[in-house]
Every structure is written in C-alpha cells, then in structure tokens.
Amino acid sequence: MAKVLVGLSGGVDSSAAAALLIEQGHEVSGAFMKNWINAEGLPGDCPWEQDLDDALAVARKLGIEFRVIDLIDQYKQRIVDYLVEGYRSGITPNPDVWCNREMKFGVFLDYALEQGFERVATGHYARRRELSNGQAAILKGADPNKDQSYFLSLMTQHQVAHAMFPAGEMLKPEVREVARRHDLPTAGKKDSQGICFIGEIKMRDFIRHYIPDSPGDIVDTEGKVLGRHDGLHLYTLGQRKGHGVASPRDGMAYVVVGKDLANNRLILGWDEGVTPGLYARQAVIGSVSTINEPFDRAMRVEAQPRYRSKAEPCRVTPLGDDCVQIEFEKPQRALAAGQICAFYEGGRLLGGGVFEKIEGAV
Numbered sequence: 001m002a003k004v005l006v007g008l009s010g011g012v013d014s015s016a017a018a019a020l021l022i023e024q025g026h027e028v029s030g031a032f033m034k035n036w037i038n039a040e041g042l043p044g045d046c047p048w049e050q051d052l053d054d055a056l057a058v059a060r061k062l063g064i065e066f067r068v069i070d071l072i073d074q075y076k077q078r079i080v081d082y083l084v085e086g087y088r089s090g091i092t093p094n095p096d097v098w099c100n101r102e103m104k105f106g107v108f109l110d111y112a113l114e115q116g117f118e119r120v121a122t123g124h125y126a127r128r129r130e131l132s133n134g135q136a137a138i139l140k141g142a143d144p145n146k147d148q149s150y151f152l153s154l155m156t157q158h159q160v161a162h163a164m165f166p167a168g169e170m171l172k173p174e175v176r177e178v179a180r181r182h183d184l185p186t187a188g189k190k191d192s193q194g195i196c197f198i199g200e201i202k203m204r205d206f207i208r209h210y211i212p213d214s215p216g217d218i219v220d221t222e223g224k225v226l227g228r229h230d231g232l233h234l235y236t237l238g239q240r241k242g243h244g245v246a247s248p249r250d251g252m253a254y255v256v257v258g259k260d261l262a263n264n265r266l267i268l269g270w271d272e273g274v275t276p277g278l279y280a281r282q283a284v285i286g287s288v289s290t291i292n293e294p295f296d297r298a299m300r301v302e303a304q305p306r307y308r309s310k311a312e313p314c315r316v317t318p319l320g321d322d323c324v325q326i327e328f329e330k331p332q333r334a335l336a337a338g339q340i341c342a343f344y345e346g347g348r349l350l351g352g353g354v355f356e357k358i359e360g361a362v
C-alpha cells in the first residue's frame with residue numbers, strides 16, 4: 001500500500017479516483033492545484049472557486065486530508081508563456097499535454113515526493129502497468145471513448161513510475177457509479193470543457209488578451225481574395241469553422257490549408273484530398289521523449305497526431321538525440337507544427353513529441 005497524493009480538480013473522475021484508492025487500502029490525501037486565477041481580467045467564466053469548493057467537499061466526504069497548493073507562478077512560466085509564445089510564432093500549441101509533464105507530474109509530483117508521498121494519482125483515463133523489467137508503462141484507458149493516454153505522451157519513466165490512474169481501469173458510467181456509491185457531491189457534475197486550468201475561457205478570448213489582432217486577407221489557393229481575418233495566430237490548419245467564409249459549393253466546406261506569414265494572408269481550400277497543403281505523409285518530430293525503450297532504430301509503430309484522431313501506422317526513423325522522422329502509411333489531414341504526436345504500439349503508449357516540420361505534402 002502506498003502513501004498517495006491525489007489531484008482533486010473538483011470533477012467526478014478525480015473524486016472517484018480518490019474513493020477507489022481508499023477502497024484499495026492506500027493512505028490517501030487530496031490536493032487542489034491553484035494554477036490559474038482569473039486575475040488578469042480575462043473575459044469568460046472561470047469557475048475555479050466552484051471547483052475548489054467541490055474538491056474540498058469531496059475530501060470532507062471521504063474523510064481525507066486536503067491541501068490547496070499554489071502553483072500560479074510556475075503555471076504562468078511553464079504553460080501560459082509557452083502558449084502565448086506558440087500562438088505568437090504561428091504554431092498550434094497543446095497546453096494539455098505539457099501540463100501533465102510540467103505541472104501535474106512535474107512541479108506537483110516534486111512537491112508530493114518532497115512531502116513524503118510515494119505516488120501522485122489523477123483521474124485520467126489511462127492504465128498503468130509494471131513491465132517484467134521493473135519499468136512502468138502506460139496503456140490506453142479501458143473506456144475507448146474516454147481514453148486520455150494521448151495527453152500523457154510526454155511523460156518520462158520517472159513520472160510514470162510515481163503515477164496512478166485508478167479511474168482508467170473503468171468505463172465512464174462505472175466511474176460515476178463509484179462517485180454515487182460514496183455519495184460524493186461531484187457524482188452528477190458535468191465534464192469540464194476548455195483547456196487545462198483555463199477552465200471555460202474560450203481559447204480565442206485568451207489569445208486575444210495577450211496578442212493584439214492583426215487583420216489581413218483571406219485568399220483561396222489561387223490567391224483570390226475571399227474575405228478578411230483577424231490575425232493568423234487565431235487560426236489552425238484544417239479549421240473548418242470560424243473563418244467566416246461561406247462555401248458556394250454544395251456539401252464542400254472551405255478549410256484553412258495554409259498561412260502565408262510574409263503577406264499576412266490566410267489560405268483556404270476545399271476540404272478534400274486533392275487540395276494542396278491539407279494532407280501530408282511525412283514529418284519531423286522534435287522534443288521526443290519515450291516512456292520505456294528509446295527510438296534507437298527504424299521501427300513500425302502507430303502515431304496519433306491529435307487527441308480525437310486515430311493512431312495510424314507509420315515508420316519512425318531516429319534523426320538525432322530527441323528527433324525522429326515519421327512517415328505515415330496513408331496521408332494525414334492537417335498536420336500542424338506545434339501539435340503533439342503520440343506514439344503507440346498496440347494499446348501501449350510509447351511516448352510522444354512535437355511536430356516541427358511537415359513534409360511530403362500530397
């Protein structure tokens with residue numbers, strides 16, 4: 001049995017995770033991380049105070065010790081600055097993945113170990129297993145609709161070794177049932193939306209708070225002007241909604257297929273395979289980290305370029321220390337610099353990295 005610090009977000013998954021750990025006989029404490037306060041006058045509703053109340057109520061109901069940990073400065077340095085810098089430079093950052101590596105299993109895990117805890121638990125839908133060589137591995141969550149292993153793809157062996165994901169062994173309805181069985185006040189709470197810690201604030205409003213609009217033309221792939229945009233940083237490759245250009249073709253939408261940074265032009269094309277720039281087969285992935293064995297030779301694995309996409313077969317070839325080239329068997333839609341690529345072998349998460357260069361456009 002272990003001494004465990006569980007991250008209580010005020011949501012149902014982490015509440016149930018805490019209850020499960022107690023049932024399993026672990027010595028459990030709960031902690032709410034204060035990572036973000038709506039102190040900068042951001043527009044939108046940031047319900048962190050409600051979440052903190054809910055986390056406290058859950059801890060009381062379960063009869064466990066509860067702490068509030070102020071990580072606002074680290075969050076600003078490690079996540080907000082990365083996010084703003086990423087958007088400023090025109091890439092598509094993924095704060096949720098970095099949050100797990102830098103905050104929950106970074107600063108928060110360090111704190112927990114210092115305080116004498118052996119493990120940090122979260123409500124993530126992923127499964128942790130011990131391998132025969134003594135290492136810890138991550139498998140996809142038992143609920144295929146809820147699997148969150150993609151968000152854990154930049155975790156290191158040290159981090160996984162000290163992690164626990166009790167909710168990941170169950171289907172979502174079973175997790176709610178655990179919360180109900182323990183009469184937890186979060187049992188019926190709806191799932192949170194929006195990015196990690198920024199709560200319900202819309203990403204667009206968040207970005208606008210830091211980066212001024214920079215309007216320019218929207219053009220098609222031939223250069224014909226279709227409309228105006230508010231700033232290239234507000235758009236992502238493959239984006240279908242929000243660019244404001246209606247399609248004159250029945251059943252065929254305009255999507256973002258490129259950004260002409262030099263001329264501040266947003267390029268739209270048809271959402272189909274033949275549109276230049278929309279589909280690509282190869283990419284260079286940087287900042288690669290692996291959980292178990294390194295990518296030290298060419299190998300066949302599956303790569304998942306986005307949270308809600310499928311892991312697709314590809315070949316990985318090492319290029320340097322933390323850099324690999326990948327070649328998908330089939331061209332993939334809207335690969336974008338900054339996005340996270342998670343690597344799998346069957347149901348096991350191998351690691352992840354950041355799309356740096358997209359090549360082999362078709």
Ligand SMILES: Nc1ncnc2c1ncn2[C@@H]1O[C@H](COP(=O)(O)OP(=O)(O)OP(=O)(O)O)[C@@H](O)[C@H]1O
Pocket residue numbers: 006007008009010011012013014015031032033034035104121122123124191192196197
């Ligand atoms: N502010 C926080 N304080 C402590 N732990 C947190 C906090 N935010 C998230 N976590 C932990 O990280 C896990 C995943 O976070 P995410 O924001 O994806 O929540 P979720 O999947 O909606 O889960 P939940 O229902 O527990 O909120 C949570 O289950 C929780 O254990």
